[in-house]
Amino acid sequence: MGNKLLSEIAKAVNGTLRGEDLSVKDIKPLNIACEEDLSFVLDKTNNELACFSKAGAFLCYKGFETTKPVIEVDSPKLALSKVINIFYPISYREPLIHKSSVISENAWVSDKAYVGPYCVIEEGAVIEDNVELVAFVYIGRETKIGKGTRIFPFVSIREKCKIGENCVIQAGAMIGNDGFGYATDSYGHHTWIPQIGGVSIGDEVDIGSNTTIDRGSFVDTVIKDNVKIDNLVQIGHNCTIEKSVILVSMVGLSGSVHVKENAVLAGQVGEKDHITIGKGATILAKSGLMKDVPDGVTVMGYPARPYVDFFKERILIERLPEIERRIKKLEEKIESLKDQNNNE
CATH class of the missing domain: 2.160.10.10 (Hexapeptide repeat proteins)
Structure with a gap:
């Protein structure tokens, strides 16, 4: 597995290189990547982790903000599968x-x-x-x-x-x-x-x-x-x-x-x-x-x-104890009113 230029990777995934055309040796997750690695930011939920990552560059969604070089793509997850194949191509056995x-x-x-x-x-x-x-x-x-x-x-x-x-x-x-x-x-x-x-x-x-x-x-x-x-x-x-x-x-x-x-x-x-x-x-x-x-x-x-109906039912089920208490109070109030009427 040899080093790859970011420009080569960008071309392979139909992405846009923004920043320096570094040579990277591997593709790794944000939390274990080092300065010689390319890492990936699949969506905005990864932004905070990316801020602390030691990766030298990122494969990312369009609009991701960083001072490091990035390869911007329309679909980071799809592009990631292609990049993994670049660094780790499938090896077939000899006949x-x-x-x-x-x-x-x-x-x-x-x-x-x-x-x-x-x-x-x-x-x-x-x-x-x-x-x-x-x-x-x-x-x-x-x-x-x-x-x-x-x-x-x-x-x-x-x-x-x-x-x-x-x-x-x-x-x-x-x-x-x-x-x-x-x-x-x-x-x-x-x-x-x-x-x-x-x-x-x-x-x-x-x-x-x-x-x-x-x-x-x-x-x-x-x-x-x-x-x-x-x-x-x-x-x-x-x-x-x-x-x-x-x-x-x-x-x-x-x-x-x-x-x-x-x-x-x-x-x-x-x-x-x-x-x-x-x-x-x-x-x-x-x-x-x-x-x-x-x-x-x-x-x-x-x-x-339909899942909307399912969640409505779940909400109602969770409210059943409260509804039961309210019904009991209403029943008690009705009985009280009946007693008042009988006394009159």
Whole structure:
């Protein structure tokens, strides 16, 4: 990792350099940066900390005031991701098929792929250029892994799944397991319904550790491009997750849920089956969805409702003791008035 001129960084992030064109050696947070480092001021809440920072220069929002050199950008957080990649570029492993891995004669593995120790690749599977199977990865029959995708240890991707290009699948994720489908007879006995669909995942999808994505019952469970899935998320069979959706840790999607573009589901959100979450909707943490959510709406609570209504209810709940006291006083006053009338 070599030093970089601020002018080079500004050009890479489409920013404007204001002040001296210093050479910086690293990108660090405000509280640990030193004079040779570039730090970042994402918004006005960081202003006070920036005043005491020892950083030599700042990546910042437009209008930030300081005597030190700055790179001004429209979106500091987006620019920060690019700067981190400048100083810490992703390093890909050299192509290799480790001798301990087991690969079917009828699988196709690119000579530009990395297949690490103790991986298993079943017949009919396709592993494209620059794929990395780090170690202990299972790839099922007729499953395809697209170019540049990185898969970390103890991931299982079962038969007839499709993974797009430049995805990242973190350790322990399970893709293509059987969906949770059963029929119950008149005696209460449960019989499993075979799940014969697959899972189809688009490009630039990130999947966190120990997330599970069930295969479809007849058609594929579908996750489209640029979806970002945190750790410990459950996606049931036949779900459709459209482009650029964010699913935060411990979200649970029942079967056949449809999540439209750019929706955000915060931590521990749960949904009943066969509902639709609208484009750009936001579901706040620990909400329970029992019905469709319109486009662009923010909801919370159980059952989930518009967040303004939720907070109004919370305010009323907190006032209940006071309201109860007032009602008791009114009741006492009414009884007193009744006694006066009876005495007259």
